Amino acid sequence: MSQNEEQSCLYRKVSYYIDVDDEDVHHLEKLEADRATYPARRRLRRPGENETDLLIVRRGWLYSTLEVEGSKGRHVQGLHFSGDIIGLAEITLLNNHSSLITATDVELCRLPRESLCELFETMPRLAALFFAFGAIENMILTERLAAVARLEADARLAHLLLQIHSRLRITAPGGGMWFRMPLSQEVIGDAIGLTQAYVNRTFKALEDRELIRRHDNGIELIDVPGLQDLSGFSDRYHEIDQSWMPAKKVL
Amino acid sequence: MSQNEEQSCLYRKVSYYIDVDDEDVHHLEKLEADRATYPARRRLRRPGENETDLLIVRRGWLYSTLEVEGSKGRHVQGLHFSGDIIGLAEITLLNNHSSLITATDVELCRLPRESLCELFETMPRLAALFFAFGAIENMILTERLAAVARLEADARLAHLLLQIHSRLRITAPGGGMWFRMPLSQEVIGDAIGLTQAYVNRTFKALEDRELIRRHDNGIELIDVPGLQDLSGFSDRYHEIDQSWMPAKKVL
């Protein structure tokens, strides 16, 4: 534990998963040194830019989009909350190919690529954890892909809501069944492959069935078992196997 | 270079991306030590099992599936070819939750989790490369998600075919426009979110438009620009940025 607990959301996330000692805490704080805030509804990155440093979300929501040529519109490929690391998937690219957009006011920490190099060379345990974060992102994508490919609209939306709720609880544990939802129906549709109009109808259908309720710019999950039953969602981000990770240094 | 080049497909893949020296080659060969072959159409892993070691594909095709509850059927979440590393995404799980099925006869190398630990502790450069492989897998998923969420059947299928062709060329460079396709239409449908019957119609439609041709149990890409135009696919797996990776040791 450290008195800086509430200052570092990466710490909150890391400590959610593994035991951290004071030395780790020290490293984590260094990684979150370069901070900045941005207002809502700003495009922070565009395709083709050379901005490929990692970003750690301290506060707020962002989403990244991919323009889909050969058809109308775009696709929302990822949602990013407090504690998330943005850019792991694009680390192999010279230029990023997606856009990054703030949904709310956000606070971000820039993590230069060189820091990642340092991580691998001198902190294998934390490097392995970053590797694990990449793997978790992968699982999230895999689940969304299965949901979009195989579920109907109501189940897809239910899946998304459960996934968001589950992910939010990692850095804000103990919260209730309500969460703020700063994404427009259009953005939600772009994330799960529906049109805005149909997202609306589907929200209404879930409300009519008393599975969720919408109020105060957010979503309240009323019947979680019902939503799970509908969507087949089960929570897999809440525990990770550390057996393969380099051990903590023995004193 | 090494005289073992043709013996190690992980080497082929790694050397496709980064410069490897003799020491690296030595390590890679050790990783591929534990080999085994399996016949086609075998389920090698099931959900809930404790088989979570990494597998490196030396030869053949496999695919992994996720049972989608709350609805009919399953989803094919990934295709695995020669040179691929299976299991990176599930490294954080105590039990795997997907099935792994051979599409053809395959030859695999088992890579125990402990080796991964060793990789992080003593070979940061290779560890970073494994990290990069995870990131590439992530990009592949992201693209498939965008395709499934936003494209129509013909474009989705075109996207899948281009993606497969592009990935196959990494370990089998210089090949032509034809490749063997050992997946049934049902499996293809499960991968891109279509029914078997509609996959068939869509294949026919692509053939009628002279974009592809089907023969000899495989696919020939006739009009690649046309397919790219239709699907918006562009190849992003063929170059990786190494600037953030630990440097080779200086002699």
Add this chain to the structure above:
DNA sequence: CGCGCGATTGAAACAACTCAACTAGAGTGG
């Protein structure tokens, strides 16, 4: 030869889309 699996094709049903009009609410300026 006959079995069985996968591919092909047809017809009817339906989920989701398109397009368009309308409403609600939040913010702005006079």
Add this chain to the structure above:
DNA sequence: CCACTCTAGTTGAGTTGTTTCAATCGCGCG
């Protein structure tokens, strides 16, 4: 404090892409 604007959400009617279900075909294999 009201009128104006703008964005996001709501709703309806008609259309279409995809599914469903079923029947048929083709082919490799025992």
